[in-house]
Amino acid sequence: MPKRFVSWMIGGPQGSGINVAAETLAKALSRGGLYVFANIEYHSNIMGKHSYYRIRVSEDPIHAPVDEVHLLAALDEETLFGDHHHNPEFPTHHGHVHEVVPGGGIIYDADLGDIRDRLSRDDLRLYPVPYFEMIRQALEPFGKAAEYRQYDIMRNTVALGATLAILDYDFDLVAEVIREQFKGRRARLADLNIQAIRVTYDYVREHFGNDFPWKVRKRERRGDQILIRGVQAIALGKLQAGLGVQTYYPISPATDESTYLEAVQSKYNVVVIQTEDEISAINMAVGAAHAGARASTSTAGPGFALMPEGIGFAAITEAPGLVVFLYQRGGPSTGLPTRTEQADLGFALHPAHGEFPHIVIAPGDVVEAFYDSFEAFNWADRYQMPVIVLVDKYLASSYVTVPRFETRHLVIDRGIRYQPAGQRDGYLRHAVTESGISPWVVPGTEGVVFWTTSDEHNPKGHISEGVIHRMEQMDKRMRKLELAAREIPDSKKFTLHGPADAQVTLVGWGTTKGAILDALEELSALNGLTFNFLQIRMMRPFPAEPVGAILRRARRVILIENNYSGQLGNLIREMTGFRIPHRVLKYDGRPFTVNEIIEGVRRALENDEERIVMISSEAREVIRWPTR
């Protein structure tokens, strides 16, 4: 059965605090025993450009946003009507009113006057709230009412207060979250914000009653849930893995992970270094890995574009313990710095010149991001090859309610270490072995020294261009990839969600997972067909045999990717020979909504379309279907 949910959106200029309001609400909802999915769309700009934040909340687990909005909170006029007034020649959007469902509500500043004529629809509930008057009243008990114009930043809190009144959600849970945000000397700010919510709450109840059709009620908490976003899940996975050195150069959307680690470096003894560029970041991490630390760097496409030589260097010198986190954003070049895309799969698979082994893993959600980030370091140590964890902006910044991570079963495996036999015992850093693995050693170990080089080398690590050494070393390095392919379990490489014998198989990777999973149930209800979802996680070594077998057995197959060309589809064809006949693609910089998955699949099945391109509800009519 389709899940019941409420969808809320807040919009306003960048810097107006929509994220604070949304994250406060999301946390209060999650603490109220509900499942939350919250994602932000923002501009690459510090202040002023239009941003919006969606929260979808349900009593059932949910994993993605939807097109429709039940309640829209607008901090400014642009959220309602777009940016024609300051961008007349090339407006970037036309506001969000069209995304609100019939009978849905809009919270806006009463100072905008009568907006009914400008809405071009009359099926909405309007909640004009005098924002500045609310702020003025909130300031009164603090003796600051006269200065209310300086407290413009509290408009977001006013919108939050109105939201609580309309959705009829628990006031105390929100107050509790706010009190945690403002502690110690800032406690007074908590009181001020809570007062603003209280004043607005009362105002809305007095003027508009309490009869909004979509309400959200707290309930008993079930199990131990956390509300977490991708950068946090990844940072936690890395800490749990024993990360020693993190290097980074600031870049959206990867930086938040590094600054999170920086904030806890004293507590967890992790060295976090901001470097002069990404070339330095990768090479410093490679140096730290050769010194024996678990080392990592996190970046986005433009930064990764500076790292190829460092990745090749790590591969030929067999640095243990190096993991690179690539947060995809809209490309090419600077592209869409704060928007999402899945367009770097091909780049991650071919991250440098020459041929060398490496591992590419692409977690599909925050839970997989945590466990894959942990496991990535075990692989990097065991196989002494670079591991790339491929994520994206959408995962990085979206909050989701999930069960608290279980860590007791996680085991750190630093791979095969060399045991010195005595003084100058002839250790060979690149010893040729059957498995391809040459035991590694922590520099400083008594009785041992080693050499290694970016040149091709002999087993001792000295330069050699000899045919025999070249062949031995090349083959031994590549054998490690075969070993990894054998040893890493299929459960890490792919997952077939749903019935094995379904009539339709959807294929995807990474963060399309959430929208596809949420769509599966509704698709069955809509079409009367059975669906399953083949999620590919490990891109190299690629699980060609089982994936090929599943696809050849499948009856109808539809590919879904957040990019222009269907890069996974191309990889599957390269690795298995199987050509997926339908591609549902999206490359407008925004993630798939559940609606778009359903619509894309419908068009593939009903119209037999080969290439189906979705664009976001920001720029089109909301997709609706009979089950909702």
Add this chain to the structure above:
Amino acid sequence: MAYAVKDYKTEVWVDWCPGCGDFGILNAIHQALTALQLPPHKVAVFSGIGCSGKTPHYIGTYGVHTLHGRVLPVATGFKLANPEMTVIAVGGDGDGYGIGAGYFLAAGRRNVDLTYIVYNNGVYGLTKGQASPTLPKGVQTKSLPEPNLMEALNPIAVALGAGYTFIARGYAYDVRHLRDLIVAAIQHRGTALIDVLQPCPTYNNIYTREYYNARVYKLEETGYDPVVHNPTDEKEIVEKKAQALLKAYENGDRIPIGIFYRVERPTLEDELAARLPHWGKALADLEPIYRRDLTPLLDELR
């Protein structure tokens, strides 16, 4: 047990051209390590790409031959992960002041405790003698089809601006003097730069052994005092930098070698030690980082 020079050598055949200044630098490194009696397993030598890049293969310590221009980032990451090691980075002038110029600057800002030796010969030897960033404008070595179009960079002057805490110039054919400079640089806490005048007998027929022999003189023999005696005195720091800058531009009939500038400032390791509870040993063997308890961080997410 005392270490002899042979303990710092390897069996690898040295493939530099006969008469190359690199031999003098290699000998000076061997002698400096011997003088300091550093156990070979406590030393790591890093290099970039070029003729100088071969150096680690000729030294019997840990040796990592990295990428063109990237030796400082790799050496820095290594040192931060394994701070008990003595770290020496070497590279050429093209490697360090050209393709690696950004890292040359940033290393000065970081002041990690390592020694950086630049083999400065004015040409890209391994690719057959193109002009490097230290070759003066208008000069035409025998390997150049036309005179050099660009001005030379002054490494000592740049290092002063970048924040290096030990800045010296050596001469490849005065091995004893260079050995003493390397010893002082390794003993210095912080990033130490030694720019070494290193004739390339194959491609640079202008800045030759004869050229330098007739011109170099030792700063310490002139009563020059490079040391900032009160490192908290910003005025003294600027005065000592100004004095070093004047010497850095003395490039005519007389060319100074020796220590130009030296100051004791907190290293990046000092700053990390103040932040991290278990800083100072190899991170690889630091037990607490493998037993991290995420409970407080997970609790914050409830």
